[in-house]
Amino acid sequence: MAEWGFRVWDENRKDINTGFVRILALGTVQLSQNQVSGAWSFTVPAGFVLDYLSQSTAAAGTTTRRRFRVSGSTVSISDAGSSYAADTEPAGSSNVIFYLRKT
DSSP states (O other): OOSSSOOOBOTTOOBOOOSSOOEEEEEEEEEOTTOOOEEEEOOOOTTEEEEEEEEEOOSSOOSOEEEEEEETTEEEEEEOTTOOOTTEEEOOSEEEEEEEEEO
16 A cells, blocks of 8 residues: 555544445447437456446537446446436437446
8 A cells, every 4th residue: 555645543443444446447439419329348256336427528508317237247328218217318419438346
């Protein structure tokens, strides 16, 4: 462990730092404006879970929405219609990073 940065301990001197989560990046993809379909699969070792982060690169807004679903070793996107549920986002152009994190 590095000798610099932020750390937090409990009253028993146990390191309880949860501010930074270590991840293992698996890949990236660029989604186009209004793209609402696609699927990507990766090898997920025992003790890890597949997840993603999406960052918008859109210069203009859109009313189209997409839904991300993570199931085992696959991430897929689909048309979310007019849903504003937690697993949906605007379907603007974006970069997506897929990563593993420990469970």
